[in-house]
Amino acid sequence: MEDRVSEPSLVLVFSGKRKSGKDYVTELIQQRLGPDVCCILRLSGPLKEQYAQEHGLDLDQLMGPGPYKEQYRADMIHWGESRRRQDPGFFCRLASRGACQPVWVGERGSCCCDVILQTAELCSVIGQLVSDARRLSDLQWFQAEFPQQTQSVRVQSSEKTRSQRGWSFTAGVDDAESECGLDNGVEFDWIVINEADAPSLDEQLRPILQLTEEAASTSSVNQS
Numbered sequence: 001m002e003d004r005v006s007e008p009s010l011v012l013v014f015s016g017k018r019k020s021g022k023d024y025v026t027e028l029i030q031q032r033l034g035p036d037v038c039c040i041l042r043l044s045g046p047l048k049e050q051y052a053q054e055h056g057l058d059l060d061q062l063m064g065p066g067p068y069k070e071q072y073r074a075d076m077i078h079w080g081e082s083r084r085r086q087d088p089g090f091f092c093r094l095a096s097r098g099a100c101q102p103v104w105v106g107e108r109g110s111c112c113c114d115v116i117l118q119t120a121e122l123c124s125v126i127g128q129l130v131s132d133a134r135r136l137s138d139l140q141w142f143q144a145e146f147p148q149q150t151q152s153v154r155v156q157s158s159e160k161t162r163s164q165r166g167w168s169f170t171a172g173v174d175d176a177e178s179e180c181g182l183d184n185g186v187e188f189d190w191i192v193i194n195e196a197d198a199p200s201l202d203e204q205l206r207p208i209l210q211l212t213e214e215a216a217s218t219s220s221v222n223q224s
């Protein structure tokens, strides 16, 4: 598990409610930076892989958008919580192993069924984006592992907007720690309002992109 290629120069850990737009925003950042500089780490990927393996399930269907994963979603959330209680860094380590870009983007913040960093969630190594951080322990793991590099980003959208994107309240999912663990007591470094009547994402993301460009250039100076 300790086969990370190099240290990232910046780790952006994204969180947000279901359908707030974590994937959308992290993919936009990756498009701007390019895949050589920025990887998206999705915590939900290794979580689903491990869950499918231990329960003899079809991983492709579990990763897909269809109804199959809905049958297992609530149990998968409980199983993920219990794994994190035993070892808070379990999924974060799995998601970040092999990452080699300087910027990582990850996502942590709604249910275990999406991402980043896309990851998330939570991505690769000049910069890594963790796209799907959902629990405080995920964010804390990155902050402890990469104290100088980690910045937290919250993506916010109203319930009305999330509903228009396909969200509807699901008991056992939207009231679970995986959705609510970062609602209170966390001071995010950045907040992105992903709404039609908010300033454009380009405008809101400008300072974050500037940070990633600085991190990437520092990384290339250090590597030369």
Ligand SMILES: Nc1ncnc2c1ncn2[C@@H]1O[C@H](COP(=O)(O)OP(=O)(O)OP(=O)(O)O)[C@@H](O)[C@H]1O
Residues within 6 Å of the ligand: 016, 017, 018, 019, 020, 021, 022, 023, 024, 025, 110, 111, 113, 114, 115, 165, 194, 195, 201
């Ligand atoms: N600013 C935006 N403009 C247009 N479409 C958007 C925007 N933000 C999000 N969407 C769309 O809304 C839907 C949900 O967005 P996305 O998948 O990024 O949310 P998410 O927070 O990652 O969701 P989940 O937590 O369920 O994985 C997608 O179809 C996405 O393309």
